[in-house]
Amino acid sequence: MATVFVIGAGPAGLFAAQKIAQAGHEVVIFNRDIKPGGLAEYGIYPVKDKMKIGLRKQFAKVLSLPNVHYFGHVPVGGGSPVTLEALRQFRPAAMVFSVGAQGTKKLGMPGEDAAGVYSAKDYVYHYNLLPPFATQDFSIGKRVAIIGMGNVMVDIARWLIVDCAHAKPEEIIVIARRGPFEAKFDDKEFAHIHEHLDRKAFAQELERVKDRVAAVGQDVTKVADETFPALKKFPDQPLVSPRLTFRFLSTPTAIHPGPDGRIAKLTVADNYLTSKDGKIGCKTSGTSEDLDVDTLIFAIGDKHDPLVGLPCGQWGYVTNPDGTRPCAPYEVFDPETGKLWEGVYVVGWARNASEGLVGIARHDGEVGAGHVIDYLAGKQAPASAPASEIAQFLQRNHIRFVLKTDLPYLYAAEDNEMKTRGLSWFKFSDDDEMLSVIEKAKANSPELVGSPRD
Numbered sequence: 001m002a003t004v005f006v007i008g009a010g011p012a013g014l015f016a017a018q019k020i021a022q023a024g025h026e027v028v029i030f031n032r033d034i035k036p037g038g039l040a041e042y043g044i045y046p047v048k049d050k051m052k053i054g055l056r057k058q059f060a061k062v063l064s065l066p067n068v069h070y071f072g073h074v075p076v077g078g079g080s081p082v083t084l085e086a087l088r089q090f091r092p093a094a095m096v097f098s099v100g101a102q103g104t105k106k107l108g109m110p111g112e113d114a115a116g117v118y119s120a121k122d123y124v125y126h127y128n129l130l131p132p133f134a135t136q137d138f139s140i141g142k143r144v145a146i147i148g149m150g151n152v153m154v155d156i157a158r159w160l161i162v163d164c165a166h167a168k169p170e171e172i173i174v175i176a177r178r179g180p181f182e183a184k185f186d187d188k189e190f191a192h193i194h195e196h197l198d199r200k201a202f203a204q205e206l207e208r209v210k211d212r213v214a215a216v217g218q219d220v221t222k223v224a225d226e227t228f229p230a231l232k233k234f235p236d237q238p239l240v241s242p243r244l245t246f247r248f249l250s251t252p253t254a255i256h257p258g259p260d261g262r263i264a265k266l267t268v269a270d271n272y273l274t275s276k277d278g279k280i281g282c283k284t285s286g287t288s289e290d291l292d293v294d295t296l297i298f299a300i301g302d303k304h305d306p307l308v309g310l311p312c313g314q315w316g317y318v319t320n321p322d323g324t325r326p327c328a329p330y331e332v333f334d335p336e337t338g339k340l341w342e343g344v345y346v347v348g349w350a351r352n353a354s355e356g357l358v359g360i361a362r363h364d365g366e367v368g369a370g371h372v373i374d375y376l377a378g379k380q381a382p383a384s385a386p387a388s389e390i391a392q393f394l395q396r397n398h399i400r401f402v403l404k405t406d407l408p409y410l411y412a413a414e415d416n417e418m419k420t421r422g423l424s425w426f427k428f429s430d431d432d433e434m435l436s437v438i439e440k441a442k443a444n445s446p447e448l449v450g451s452p453r454d
Helices: 011-022 049-063 084-088 120-127 151-163 199-214 220-226 358-376 387-396 404-421 431-444
Strands: 003-007 026-031 068-072 094-097 117-119 143-147 171-175 243-247 250-257 263-276 279-292 295-298 331-334 339-346
Touching: 003 011, 011 026, 011 049, 011 068, 011 094, 011 358, 049 068, 049 404, 068 387, 068 404, 094 358, 117 120, 120 151, 120 295, 143 151, 151 171, 199 220, 199 243, 199 263, 250 279, 263 295, 339 358, 404 431
Parallel strands: 003 026, 003 094, 026 068, 094 339, 117 295, 143 171, 143 295, 171 243
Antiparallel strands: 250 263, 263 279, 331 339
């Protein structure tokens, strides 16, 4: 029996841990956050309670395995005492990194450091109450530009328009490099905000870009049939404030702060569409325009965080370039030495940033786990440090970690707050508060056991 470290407790990491544990190995999970779940806990839209409850039950089953150990509130890399070198001192037989894509992806244009400019991931973390993002300044103005046309854009627009309890914007402008036929959001998700779509402004926008769209064989009269079915289902929908508009064929090129340091204008370059091998692209036309906006959110995907300590290149963490090996896309490779990091693997978004949702992450974690199990087969496993030795190391480094047996106390306290306040959901939004709640609950109810939120 070998010991495998899994770094990150999102869906990919948890289901990888489950498969490795079920194969008879010891698994030690290190998680940056107090709670397990990753984006399944802090990325899914807040009111999707049934989905989250179902996932929490599955994650609880993983953690209930006797050979799975959990250390929450333990970041790896990025200035933490828990570095890759520190983990190696505990002699794991293999390590699986499922840390997601925690880097922020922007466009590298002037003015990106202005106030009021955010990445979608950070903003989603903010309204999903992930510490420390929950308590950081993500103030929203009156005219919000969202760059991107996927489901993340729809979630953010929905939050701002429908569910945010604070001051709402007057207008949300969706900015897309390509045209209306390249929209990537699901109809079911867009249905939550369709009544805010300014249909008159949308028709004018289609008229503005129709010739450039037609140049690649697309017909704007078919938009309602192909990518915006709400136009056909609800043709006479009156406009509900705040309004939602679209700006197609536009690439942001510069941010202009106002006297207060907050974004005041956004320069967008006009694009024309290109078509090659059936794939639609775009190029700038040489003209541009300034838009008055006071908030900008990049919803264009995420990138890997090099501070974790894994070899990182232009496209993220570097994996084995040997395409003849089925396990190659999961094996960490150091391009400087030209050698594999033997026994070190990446799964989920750590392997392929922003690729797919929970189901795809689970599958990728389990495939990666299969390669780990194959790697361990027939090997003489090193004498790895027990979980108690890891706990002592964390204590010496003043890291207030959370064990899997602590989680039911936290979930019970949150459920109690939810019921007391008459809310549909409740989360503590501060790590210190969560740690204190756990300590207090354990002192008052030492007999509490069970799975999180059954």
